[in-house]
Amino acid sequence: MLSRDFIGFSLSSVMAHRTRSILTTMGIAVGIAAVVLLTSIGEGVNRFVLAEFTQFGTNIVAINPGKVTTFGAPTGVFNTVRPLSLEDSDALNKIPYVTSVVPVVQGNAEVEGQGRTRRTMVYGVGSQFPGAFKFGVAAGGFLPDDDPRAPRAYAVLGSKLKNELFGEANALGERIRVGGDRYRVVGYMQSKGQVLGFDLDDTVYIPAARALDLFGREGLMEIDVLYAEGAPAEEVVAGVNRVLISRHGGEDFTVTTQQQMLDVLGSVLGVLTFAVGALGGISLLVGGVGILTIMIIAVRERTSEIGLLRALGATRQQILRVFLGEAVILSALGGLMGLALGIGGAWLLHFLIPAMPVHTPVSYILMAEAMAVVIGLAAGVTPARRAAAMEPLEALRAE
Amino acid sequence: MITLEGINRIFQVGDQQVHALDDINLTIQPGEYLSLMGPSGSGKSTLLNILGLLDKPTSGRYLLEGREITSLSDDEQATVRGEKIGFVFQFFHLVPRMSAFENVELPLVLAGMAPSVRRERVNVILEQLGLMDRAHHRPDQLSGGQRQRIAIARATIMKPSLLLADEPTGNLDSRSGTDVVEVLEKLNAGGITLVVVTHDGQVGKRAGRRLRMVDGAIVKDERG
Ligand SMILES: Nc1ncnc2c1ncn2[C@@H]1O[C@H](COP(=O)(O)OP(=O)(O)OP(=O)(O)O)[C@@H](O)[C@H]1O
Numbered sequence: 001m002l003s004r005d006f007i008g009f010s011l012s013s014v015m016a017h018r019t020r021s022i023l024t025t026m027g028i029a030v031g032i033a034a035v036v037l038l039t040s041i042g043e044g045v046n047r048f049v050l051a052e053f054t055q056f057g058t059n060i061v062a063i064n065p066g067k068v069t070t071f072g073a074p075t076g077v078f079n080t081v082r083p084l085s086l087e088d089s090d091a092l093n094k095i096p097y098v099t100s101v102v103p104v105v106q107g108n109a110e111v112e113g114q115g116r117t118r119r120t121m122v123y124g125v126g127s128q129f130p131g132a133f134k135f136g137v138a139a140g141g142f143l144p145d146d147d148p149r150a151p152r153a154y155a156v157l158g159s160k161l162k163n164e165l166f167g168e169a170n171a172l173g174e175r176i177r178v179g180g181d182r183y184r185v186v187g188y189m190q191s192k193g194q195v196l197g198f199d200l201d202d203t204v205y206i207p208a209a210r211a212l213d214l215f216g217r218e219g220l221m222e223i224d225v226l227y228a229e230g231a232p233a234e235e236v237v238a239g240v241n242r243v244l245i246s247r248h249g250g251e252d253f254t255v256t257t258q259q260q261m262l263d264v265l266g267s268v269l270g271v272l273t274f275a276v277g278a279l280g281g282i283s284l285l286v287g288g289v290g291i292l293t294i295m296i297i298a299v300r301e302r303t304s305e306i307g308l309l310r311a312l313g314a315t316r317q318q319i320l321r322v323f324l325g326e327a328v329i330l331s332a333l334g335g336l337m338g339l340a341l342g343i344g345g346a347w348l349l350h351f352l353i354p355a356m357p358v359h360t361p362v363s364y365i366l367m368a369e370a371m372a373v374v375i376g377l378a379a380g381v382t383p384a385r386r387a388a389a390m391e392p393l394e395a396l397r398a399e
Numbered sequence: 400m401i402t403l404e405g406i407n408r409i410f411q412v413g414d415q416q417v418h419a420l421d422d423i424n425l426t427i428q429p430g431e432y433l434s435l436m437g438p439s440g441s442g443k444s445t446l447l448n449i450l451g452l453l454d455k456p457t458s459g460r461y462l463l464e465g466r467e468i469t470s471l472s473d474d475e476q477a478t479v480r481g482e483k484i485g486f487v488f489q490f491f492h493l494v495p496r497m498s499a500f501e502n503v504e505l506p507l508v509l510a511g512m513a514p515s516v517r518r519e520r521v522n523v524i525l526e527q528l529g530l531m532d533r534a535h536h537r538p539d540q541l542s543g544g545q546r547q548r549i550a551i552a553r554a555t556i557m558k559p560s561l562l563l564a565d566e567p568t569g570n571l572d573s574r575s576g577t578d579v580v581e582v583l584e585k586l587n588a589g590g591i592t593l594v595v596v597t598h599d600g601q602v603g604k605r606a607g608r609r610l611r612m613v614d615g616a617i618v619k620d621e622r623g
């Protein structure tokens with residue numbers, strides 16, 4: 001018997017009971033739709049967050065003042081938390097594999113230029129900032145590599161701030177005020193857009209030492225350490241610990257690697273995916289039981305047809321395949337319906353809530369359909385074997 | 400040629416044994432036309448089913464064209480049924496969801512024949528039986544006589560050497576019954592061995608060789 005005839009034969013009996021077949025496939029369809037829709041959302045969110053996190057590269061180590069335990073409370077062992085200083089930042093430059101170190105102080109201040117004022121974010125950083133964060137300078141240059149303790153009063157504008165203050169006009173060499181202090185504009189940045197909710201374009205960059213003065217802070221908010229691609233993160237972290245502990249006399253700071261953040265993210269998404277899988281799995285199981293039931297009924301109803309096929313020369317193997325094929329066709333059709341529902345739902349969701357990141361990888365689609373087929377096979381085995389085991393004469397005589 | 404030697408068929412019903420066939424010895428020449436008559440329960444269907452490999456004898460030997468049949472495997476028996484034997488049943492046994500054409504085509508499909516060859520052969524046989532205009536009707540859109548002729552077409556599409564009919568006219572009025580018998584006889588004239596089980600004496604006496612069974616044994620074997 002040719003494969004296309006097997007399919008044709010199985011299909012003809014599925015089509016003969018159209019309503020029943022559609023109802024039977026619903027269980028599978030709902031299960032597959034749920035899996036596809038939810039994994040599309042999961043994958044969309046995953047990609048979105050991952051892209052946000054890794055746009056600066058994955059080889060970043062962040063150092064924050066204060067030791068934070070897993071539960072987020074300071075241990076209290078070190079009553080005096082020494083602030084992270086610019087000297088600390090300098091010292092970190094000498095650790096092996098480290099390519100750049102960026103001290104960070106952040107706050108808000110009024111920026112005044114060309115007679116206009118605007119309240120924006122102020123980033124106090126070091127000269128290595130653009131290289132470290134793959135952030136391009138549109139015109140002029142970034143902050144020069146001055147003595148970190150006594151840098152010149154230079155400022156670099158984010159693209160949006162530049163436009164707000166100067167429009168199309170040239171801003172290089174112009175004077176502005178940041179929180180009342182006078183600065184000279186030495187460059188402005190290319191547009192970067194929003195990163196995790198911060199508009200990096202509506203920003204002014206000034207030397208970290210001046211930002212410390214401006215905000216009256218004793219220490220840096222963060223030091224970002226970049227190391228060479230492919231270098232062992234543990235060694236970099238160990239180096240950071242060694243240098244800072246010897247400088248501070250104790251571990252009064254927290255080191256977070258990008259990998260740790262990604263791991264946490266990955267495990268959260270893993271739990272989510274598992275929950276989704278379990279949910280979809282339950283409806284698929286229900287769908288599989290539905291197919292099993294309808295196939296047992298079909299075999300009973302068509303007992304005399306089985307006898308006839310055997311009388312016409314069909315082998316047990318052929319009978320087995322006909323009924324297995326029927327179960328698979330039912331589940332595959334359910335799978336296709338589920339895919340249509342799931343992908344359509346994902347699309348609709350994205351259409352209604354454009355901010356919702358949705359992504360359906362082709363591999364998921366293929367996997368979901370393969371899963372449906374496997375369920376059909378599993379559900380069809382018992383009824384099909386029962387059909388194949390029938391004795392021709394007894395089957396023929398059944399009414 | 401068909402040879403049955405010492406065929407017994409015993410059914411076990413509870414703790415009771417039913418001796419449906421009792422030491423049957425029978426030789427059938429190729430192209431013969433046999434009728435099998437006898438009271439209800441005398442074992443006619445049982446004998447026909449054993450001839451058609453739908454049932455196995457409890458003991459005895461069955462040779463079909465010189466080949467010992469009873470010891471064949473399940474799959475080999477299926478192949479022999481498909482290639483050498485055609486069945487016509489009292490209740491037609493057409494597949495209700497399939498058209499007349501598809502029903503006739505079924506044995507060719509099971510044998511794995513290519514669609515173009517199948518179409519050709521089915522059309523030829525439907526033409527011969529005058530059923531061309533009914534090819535795409537489903538069984539429930541056909542009369543009893545037409546259904547039985549479709550069943551005959553299906554039974555002979557594989558060009559078997561043996562055609563077995565169990566009360567082929569039992570469910571038909573006498574007009575269409577005669578039609579069906581004439582179709583069967585035409586096939587027999589073409590060389591096929593024909594065995595017809597019937598309760599109808601008019602049908603039974605048309606055969607060249609007439610067997611009578613009582614209580615599982617052949618009690619009369621007339622020719623001419
Ligand atoms: N599967 C079976 N199980 C038990 N007994 C059976 C079975 N098939 C047939 N018999 C018995 O075997 C005997 C012969 O049955 P068979 O069907 O061959 O008779 P028949 O001559 O065809 O009768 P009828 O003319 O009524 O069709 C009967 O006594 C019947 O009850």
Ligand SMILES: [Mg+2]
Nearest residue numbers: 443444445565
């Ligand atoms: Mg009978």
